[in-house]
Amino acid sequence: MATDFVFAADIGGTSIKLGLFQTDGALLDKWEIPTRTENRGEAILPDVAQAISAKMSERKLSPEQVLGLGIGVPGPVDSNNNVFCCENLGWGAFNLKQRMNELLPAVANVAGGNDANLATLGELWMGGGRGYQSAVMFTLGTGVGAGVVADGRVIAGANGAAGEVGHMTVEPEESLPCSCGKCGCLEQYASANGIVRLAQRMLAACDTPSALRSMEKYTAKDICDLAREGEEMAGAIFDRCAHYLGLAMSWVGNTVNPQVFIIGGGMIRAGEILTDRVARYYRTYVFHPSKDTPFVIARLGNDAGIYGCAKLVLN
Amino acid sequence: MATDFVFAADIGGTSIKLGLFQTDGALLDKWEIPTRTENRGEAILPDVAQAISAKMSERKLSPEQVLGLGIGVPGPVDSNNNVFCCENLGWGAFNLKQRMNELLPAVANVAGGNDANLATLGELWMGGGRGYQSAVMFTLGTGVGAGVVADGRVIAGANGAAGEVGHMTVEPEESLPCSCGKCGCLEQYASANGIVRLAQRMLAACDTPSALRSMEKYTAKDICDLAREGEEMAGAIFDRCAHYLGLAMSWVGNTVNPQVFIIGGGMIRAGEILTDRVARYYRTYVFHPSKDTPFVIARLGNDAGIYGCAKLVLN
Known part of the structure; x- marks a missing residue:
């Protein structure tokens, strides 16, 4: 069985941190791209899509091998991937999963969250809170x-x-x-x-x-x-x-x-x-x-x- | 298909409220029994088991028709059914599901919770908070x-x-x-x-x-x-x-x-x-x-x- 992979994109006010993970939590690759906030941040998600597409080509990953993409946003996101507004990116309200599915059809499974919440989840999984569930x-x-x-x-x-x-x-x-x-x-x-x-x-x-x-x-x-x-x-x-x-x-x-x-x-x-x-x-x-x-x-x-x-x- | 049923037992300091529900939330029957707190509350759960057995006989319910039993406790209970202590019932620490399974093998699926948390869940399901998820x-x-x-x-x-x-x-x-x-x-x-x-x-x-x-x-x-x-x-x-x-x-x-x-x-x-x-x-x-x-x-x-x-x- 081929190994499965997960992509991560943590969007900050000045840069977007990207990561490629194995399902066991091994971080295989990480890199950054600038956050282009001009024109109400309209380039940000296309840039994420492009970066992930390029990485999939570089590593010869098929869509079947990619379990999904998680996205962190520096503002409120609910459990249905709705972004309400994100002042420091210039964003208004929209659905993150819907938009990413349009931009990157190869990765259907998209889940978004607030950056502080996701940092907590990350620390629980592989950081200072390892071994705890809450x-x-x-x-x-x-x-x-x-x-x-x-x-x-x-x-x-x-x-x-x-x-x-x-x-x-x-x-x-x-x-x-x-x-x-x-x-x-x-x-x-x-x-x-x-x-x-x-x-x-x-x-x-x-x-x-x-x-x-x-x-x-x-x-x-x-x-x-x-x-x-x-x-x-x-x-x-x-x-x-x-x-x-x-x-x-x-x-x-x-x-x-x-x-x-x-x-x-x-x-x-x-x-x-x-x-x-x-x-x-x-x-x-x-x-x-x-x-x-x-x-x-x-x-x-x-x-x-x-x-x-x-x-x-x-x- | 026969209808499925759920039992409920909300244990208070002086009485235990019992209920028989359909899965759509219809409350078919409710009754009360006293809470016998003497001898560190050792009779409380056997009394619940006995009351439910009797109701199953009375209504001719087979174990297959009973989806489970939910129990509310006036003290801390974690998501694994562990009761920590419950001063007003005289209880120490034990696992609620394990104990009920011994007392009432006919109802395998037992879930317990703190009474205040369960009242909230009840109000969300069928009361003032109907239609909300949180x-x-x-x-x-x-x-x-x-x-x-x-x-x-x-x-x-x-x-x-x-x-x-x-x-x-x-x-x-x-x-x-x-x-x-x-x-x-x-x-x-x-x-x-x-x-x-x-x-x-x-x-x-x-x-x-x-x-x-x-x-x-x-x-x-x-x-x-x-x-x-x-x-x-x-x-x-x-x-x-x-x-x-x-x-x-x-x-x-x-x-x-x-x-x-x-x-x-x-x-x-x-x-x-x-x-x-x-x-x-x-x-x-x-x-x-x-x-x-x-x-x-x-x-x-x-x-x-x-x-x-x-x-x-x-x-």
């Missing part, structure tokens, strides 16, 4: 996002908007608006930019000495480095950020009670100082049956998305 | 519980502890402990007892006149009646309770983005004054793609559980 992955970077997988299946949500933890209201009394228009979102305190804003505010409200006061501009990394070196003020800022994250994770824990929490994104470079504190606050605030949920670190980095795309097809 | 149902009574169903499947959680919204921390600064041992749980402000405690605290902190001040003892219903009659103070108490509920629902909305929220439990007798205010706070706090999620009222009352038990078998 997980929530928090990705802490320029924003705060999450993916929810229960019993091996992505929870996409009615409008593809499940896992939007970055816009959970953690401070109902906040008056400063978030980019989404609401006030007091988790992202306002716990993203890379959020923690800097939190630091500015906390520094302005006290006289505690801090090396941050003498820096013209500082980043999440600076705060984190100082906290790790033991500076009291940076530690307090970091602790506040961890408090909000742990609190939001406790709400998610009480809602879906996953087997594991996976933490990913640029901020994991902060290391144990972050995960340990977040886990401590999580345990303070979550209902007791969910207290022992383990916290693990994501392992697949930027490849989590393509792994999840492939797994979505295999599910 | 829902979160909040049950507001002496406690606050919820069930989560996504794409037609119950999200039970790793420890059967999904949907434990009553123990979401809504007031991290609270110093009064909840029955669960944590402080600041939703249930402390939004259950029938919680709103009374909230009223006592709010009345003690101000001089605003209220008919509640002259009552020796008042209930959630009294507060609600006064709020509906337009009393300012009762309205403010009610509003605070709705604020916490709407806030917690917004977190659930951001996590699983259901197609519909179903509100059930004794407090729905408060009517639109409750649901309208909760929905308004929900919309204030939730991320915009989930703002238009409809709110509906549960319709099956105490039968929701047996409907859900039957649907679990049919899934």
